[in-house]
Amino acid sequence: xxxxxxxxxxxxxxxxxxxxxxxxxxxxxxxxxxxxxxxxxxxxxxxxxxxxxxxxxxxxxxxxxxxxxxxxxxxxxxxxxxxxxxxxxxxxxxxxxxxxxxxxxxxxxxxxxxxxxxxxxxxxxxxxxxxxxxxxxxxxxxxxxxxxxxxxxxxxxxxxxxxxxxxxxxxxxxxxxxxxxxxxxxxxxxxxxxxxxxxxxxxxxxxxxxxxxxxxxxxxxxxxxxxxxxxxxxxxxxxxxxxxxxxxxxxxxxxxxxxxxxxxxxxxxxxxxxxxxxxxxxxxxxxxxxxxxxxxxxxxxxxxxxxxxxxxxxxxxxxxxxxxxxxxxxxxxxxxxxxxxxxxxxxxxxxxxxxxxxxxxxxxxxxxxxxxxxxxxxxxxxxxxxxxxxxxxxxxxxxxxxxxxxxxxxxxxxxxxxxxxxxxxxxx
Amino acid sequence: xxxxxxxxxxxxxxxxxxxxxxxxxxxxxxxxxxxxxxxxxxxxxxxxxxxxxxxxxxxxxxxxxxxxxxxxxxxxxxxxxxxxxxxxxxxxxxxxxxxxxxxxxxxxxxxxxxxxxxxxxxxxxxxxxxxxxxxxxxxxxxxxxxxxxxxxxxxxxxxxxxxxxxxxxxxxxxxxxxxxxxxxxxxxxxxxxxxxxxxxxxxxxxxxxxxxxxxxxxxxxxxxxxxxxxxxxxxxxxxxxxxxxxxxxxxxxxxxxxxxxxxxxxxxxxxxxxxxxxxxxxxxxxxxxxxxxxxxxxxxxxxxxxxxxxxxxxxxxxxxxxxxxxxxxxxxxxxxxxxxxxxxxxxxxxxxxxxxxxxxxxxxxxxxxxxxxxxxxxxxxxxxxxxxxxxxxxxxxxxxxxxxxxxxxxxxxxxxxxxxxxxxxxxxxxxxxxxxxxxxxxxxx
Numbered sequence: 001x002x003x004x005x006x007x008x009x010x011x012x013x014x015x016x017x018x019x020x021x022x023x024x025x026x027x028x029x030x031x032x033x034x035x036x037x038x039x040x041x042x043x044x045x046x047x048x049x050x051x052x053x054x055x056x057x058x059x060x061x062x063x064x065x066x067x068x069x070x071x072x073x074x075x076x077x078x079x080x081x082x083x084x085x086x087x088x089x090x091x092x093x094x095x096x097x098x099x100x101x102x103x104x105x106x107x108x109x110x111x112x113x114x115x116x117x118x119x120x121x122x123x124x125x126x127x128x129x130x131x132x133x134x135x136x137x138x139x140x141x142x143x144x145x146x147x148x149x150x151x152x153x154x155x156x157x158x159x160x161x162x163x164x165x166x167x168x169x170x171x172x173x174x175x176x177x178x179x180x181x182x183x184x185x186x187x188x189x190x191x192x193x194x195x196x197x198x199x200x201x202x203x204x205x206x207x208x209x210x211x212x213x214x215x216x217x218x219x220x221x222x223x224x225x226x227x228x229x230x231x232x233x234x235x236x237x238x239x240x241x242x243x244x245x246x247x248x249x250x251x252x253x254x255x256x257x258x259x260x261x262x263x264x265x266x267x268x269x270x271x272x273x274x275x276x277x278x279x280x281x282x283x284x285x286x287x288x289x290x291x292x293x294x295x296x297x298x299x300x301x302x303x304x305x306x307x308x309x310x311x312x313x314x315x316x317x318x319x320x321x322x323x324x325x326x327x328x329x330x331x332x333x334x335x336x337x338x339x340x341x342x343x344x345x346x347x348x349x350x351x352x353x354x355x356x357x358x359x360x361x362x363x364x365x366x367x368x369x370x371x372x373x374x375x376x377x378x379x380x381x382x383x384x385x386x387x388x389x390x391x392x393x394x395x396x397x398x399x400x401x402x403x404x405x406x407x408x409x410x411x412x413x414x415x416x417x418x419x420x421x422x423x424x425x426x427x428x
Numbered sequence: 429x430x431x432x433x434x435x436x437x438x439x440x441x442x443x444x445x446x447x448x449x450x451x452x453x454x455x456x457x458x459x460x461x462x463x464x465x466x467x468x469x470x471x472x473x474x475x476x477x478x479x480x481x482x483x484x485x486x487x488x489x490x491x492x493x494x495x496x497x498x499x500x501x502x503x504x505x506x507x508x509x510x511x512x513x514x515x516x517x518x519x520x521x522x523x524x525x526x527x528x529x530x531x532x533x534x535x536x537x538x539x540x541x542x543x544x545x546x547x548x549x550x551x552x553x554x555x556x557x558x559x560x561x562x563x564x565x566x567x568x569x570x571x572x573x574x575x576x577x578x579x580x581x582x583x584x585x586x587x588x589x590x591x592x593x594x595x596x597x598x599x600x601x602x603x604x605x606x607x608x609x610x611x612x613x614x615x616x617x618x619x620x621x622x623x624x625x626x627x628x629x630x631x632x633x634x635x636x637x638x639x640x641x642x643x644x645x646x647x648x649x650x651x652x653x654x655x656x657x658x659x660x661x662x663x664x665x666x667x668x669x670x671x672x673x674x675x676x677x678x679x680x681x682x683x684x685x686x687x688x689x690x691x692x693x694x695x696x697x698x699x700x701x702x703x704x705x706x707x708x709x710x711x712x713x714x715x716x717x718x719x720x721x722x723x724x725x726x727x728x729x730x731x732x733x734x735x736x737x738x739x740x741x742x743x744x745x746x747x748x749x750x751x752x753x754x755x756x757x758x759x760x761x762x763x764x765x766x767x768x769x770x771x772x773x774x775x776x777x778x779x780x781x782x783x784x785x786x787x788x789x790x791x792x793x794x795x796x797x798x799x800x801x802x803x804x805x806x807x808x809x810x811x812x813x814x815x816x817x818x819x820x821x822x823x824x825x826x827x828x829x830x831x832x833x834x835x836x837x838x839x840x841x842x843x844x845x846x847x848x849x850x851x852x853x854x855x856x857x858x859x860x861x862x863x864x865x866x867x868x869x870x871x872x873x
Contacts, residue, residue, distance in 0.1 A: 172855050174863060180856075206853055211861050244857065313809045316821040357821045367837040379844045386851050393858065 015061030151186035514585035670694030
């Protein structure tokens, strides 16, 4: 490993030479790994090398050199340059090549994100990061370390729709648990912003019930939002955790969210004045957690729930009676609420302004249309696919040596007459 | 309520639709017999014997709230207790009377001391006898010895010890008659103590008798079982037990319950918990039970009214009986619940045959206001006991039958979604755990 300019040029030559096919690329990769230290020390002088390389063809080499260049601390105008060059690279690089060196790729993307945030222009980073995710993923079911960064940029730049489109993919494989927590948390926030409470609930539920040996701040914050979204979407909150929640979570999460649990208790009583009082008392906590907007939505959802309950009992009801039952101040307010609910599709009703009466109607869905049949069909296919996945996973697991070892250990030793389901080599 | 003179094919006019439950014009119906008379304490107390008489009188004195009645009850209790040997209860009664009944009803220490001394000597005698029997190892005598002890303690108001002694006879019982005797004693003491779990278990034991029991004992056991179910708020079971009591009971169980009580408890529980067919077959058509119902004509009337849908008069009877029922020692805590259940049943039964009901007529039938009725119906609809919806504008109740087909589709789609969500979360969690496990490094095999 001679450290002189000569080897740096040979580096370029190697890269250009060995970027042909996969065999050469693996060779190149080991070579580059050797040169890593060299690259770091020569980082300031590497910039001109980049011009000699074509990022779309020599992606692997370009990646290494780019990473080495950018690892040094930068000034503001250099940051802008950096952002542009990385963005350009991400757009044109070849996916198979960068997958050979994922840590390097992740490291420059993270650097990219940092700079973009520092420059106070998160929107510039959204599209490139999306491309980078798609190139890094081996399948759409894989969660990469870049996912949470992407979500963060979407949140900061308020590009919620793009975030939602990524959230549409189901995720099953994960590199790092921490990525999952952050991804689900940010994803939940995006869904809340887009008022897709069902999906938000799902994502936050995944954070809260994920296996974790100790709880993290992310889990605590997610739990708080989970409580609020559950109140808005379902009208209730089950304070008991499902069985599969980790014991650390079950023991500790409630301690950090006392004011939220108070809110739940007041909500279930059903009196709006009580809930508002509770909100007033705990206003500071809610504000410091940045949840005050969500809490306000909880309060307005109470009116909705009460009105919905009325649809079960009454066919027609006067606006005055609605106002009285739901504890609103006047029939006009009641009318406004009902109107809004009709527009959002929460209830089916008609308002007769002449008599001041509201007539509640049945859900007009008859389940007879073609769209409904298609929906059913899609649902069935989806579930079949998921079941198949489950069976495959089960089969893979039953061939796993560590699993067999554990089973083998636990079965009785001297049952020679029984049919031997586990090969004796797994017996300890 | 037939209107026999409408022209065939003509629409029934407004005036011909009779409001159910209020029929001024039919002369054949009896005017309801309102019984709001105050409970006749002497007559009431005459129905019972033994300790329960005193306890019931004390209960009435506590709960009635009318001073004259209270004093009357306490006076009778005093006289009753003087006939017995329970000095503890005696002192209690004196405390309650508090000198209000004059010098004749004051603390008679002489009497109390005499009784106590007598008790001491009797106890010694019994102990000696029992020890003698025990050394002789004659089962029958030992059994009688323990029994005597039990009786002695019971008479002196020491119920816990009485119970223990009765139980001890179990080892020395040889015939099933002995066993049933022991069980009946145990049941008596348990009811006095208020421990109804024992009652149920001993009723069970007694009923397992190998060579059948005589009808009186069977009737007694059924009463006891009914009482314990009543205490346990299992009104349907209580009703069934009381309705099975045969007329042989007569006045044989006055230490616990009078036949009027059997009729009252059985009817009220049946009314609150049976459905229409059971009510007809087990209560109205029950010839055995008819004997009991004759003793409480108001209750008989009220059951018939309920069955024939004259709800207003039925509820009127119930209202009038309420004060007296609240003075009953066993029924006291259950009166409100039973009444509520009966009223709800009446409301539900009223609406059942109709597609639409005019709330004004219904309010008339139940003798209540339309707004009050609306509130009650709202509660019943929310609890899913009536399938209907209220048209508040026109004050009509419309029956509503859920569309099964739509409901099924909706539930199917929902289940699918839930399954989808749960499965995906589970696969995610499994992957996380696998990842953690892989990190920790698999052991080499």
